[in-house]
Amino acid sequence: MASGRISMQDIAEAIGVSRMTVSRALRNDPKISAGTKTRVRKACEAGGYQLDPRLSELMSHLRRTREPRSTETIAYLHLLPEKPASNPDLNEGRIFDGCRSRARELGFQLDEFPWVPSDLSVQRLAGILESRGIRGAVLRITGALPKGIGELYSRIAIATPDEVLTAFNRAVPDHFQGMSEVLKNLWKMGYRRIGFFYQDIVKDWAADLWMAAFCYRLTELKAFHRDSIKIDCLKTPELLLQWIRKFKPDAIISHLPAFEVIELVRSEGIKIPEELGVATVSWHPDQSNIAGVDQNLEYVGAAAIDMIARQLTHNESGVPSFPKKMLISSSWKSGSSIRKI
Numbered sequence: 001m002a003s004g005r006i007s008m009q010d011i012a013e014a015i016g017v018s019r020m021t022v023s024r025a026l027r028n029d030p031k032i033s034a035g036t037k038t039r040v041r042k043a044c045e046a047g048g049y050q051l052d053p054r055l056s057e058l059m060s061h062l063r064r065t066r067e068p069r070s071t072e073t074i075a076y077l078h079l080l081p082e083k084p085a086s087n088p089d090l091n092e093g094r095i096f097d098g099c100r101s102r103a104r105e106l107g108f109q110l111d112e113f114p115w116v117p118s119d120l121s122v123q124r125l126a127g128i129l130e131s132r133g134i135r136g137a138v139l140r141i142t143g144a145l146p147k148g149i150g151e152l153y154s155r156i157a158i159a160t161p162d163e164v165l166t167a168f169n170r171a172v173p174d175h176f177q178g179m180s181e182v183l184k185n186l187w188k189m190g191y192r193r194i195g196f197f198y199q200d201i202v203k204d205w206a207a208d209l210w211m212a213a214f215c216y217r218l219t220e221l222k223a224f225h226r227d228s229i230k231i232d233c234l235k236t237p238e239l240l241l242q243w244i245r246k247f248k249p250d251a252i253i254s255h256l257p258a259f260e261v262i263e264l265v266r267s268e269g270i271k272i273p274e275e276l277g278v279a280t281v282s283w284h285p286d287q288s289n290i291a292g293v294d295q296n297l298e299y300v301g302a303a304a305i306d307m308i309a310r311q312l313t314h315n316e317s318g319v320p321s322f323p324k325k326m327l328i329s330s331s332w333k334s335g336s337s338i339r340k341i
Contacts, residue, residue, distance in 0.1 A: 073111050076110055080114055108305070126152045138304050169311070197253075251279065279335075
């Protein structure tokens with residue numbers, strides 16, 4: 001320790017813990033282990049550190065008399081399409097759960113607002129949020145942005161888990177890294193003729209990053225073919241089967257619910273994984289037998305709340321001059337839909 005008057009920070013650095021841990025140990029906090037308390041006490045004795053009794057009494061008084069902080073509400077604005085989707089997103093709830101859990105940790109309440117603009121105008125929604133004192137919102141879209149939405153977001157702090165909303169601070173899965181992780185693991189398993197198919201809408205909300213990673217990585221490996229990618233092949237299921245017959249992949253990657261793809265392929269008599277491997281860039285725990293990457297959407301939701309909390313701390317609202325983008329890495333999940341070849 002440095003010579004002279006010993007501080008709590010000196011004690012913390014000497015035994016490799018935080019200053020807060022030292023403070024809590026000296027207050028006999030039950031959340032601090034007995035071993036850590038002993039190390040702190042011995043370090044204090046060795047360095048001659050002593051608590052200032054007047055300061056200790058003052059802090060104790062403040063902790064006893066401090067009024068509980070009121071809970072501020074953050075809105076979860078889920079912009080829905082006019083017509084419900086025929087195939088609901090299995091991962092949607094994971095984003096909301098991540099938002100709610102992180103909001104609680106930070107002392108906020110999260111209220112969900114399912115929003116169909118034809119049922120509730122922008123002006124009316126903005127008035128509701130203002131009357132409730134809501135200054136921040138997570139904006140999640142699965143429908144088209146309505147006209148006049150600027151009136152809403154000019155008043156509040158917004159963050160979004162959607163790639164397409166580039167004007168706002170956003171926390172999103174790292175789509176490029178996710179696709180790269182799928183390809184790395186398929187290559188490791190011995191797959192060499194890999195295909196990727198997707199619906200055209202993915203080009204909007206994933207910003208073409210999956211396709212960019214797919215083309216780049218396979219070109220690096222000298223394994224990219226002109227027929228490696230197929231677009232919109234599930235508008236008519238037969239198109240997917242025609243592509244498989246023509247391209248003859250040994251593995252295919254999907255962003256759609258992979259169990260639907262597997263059922264379709266098996267209906268053609270193709271054995272999975274014996275004749276064809278299937279992986280997804282949108283893994284879900286309810287389909288854990290299917291290999292792919294988990295986009296860790298709970299962490300995406302949590303990061304969006306962190307962004308809003310920071311904006312509220314600095315009294316920021318409206319569209320930022322320089323929007324921030326936080327990327328959350330995906331994690332590989334093995335499954336029985338692929339095999340070593």
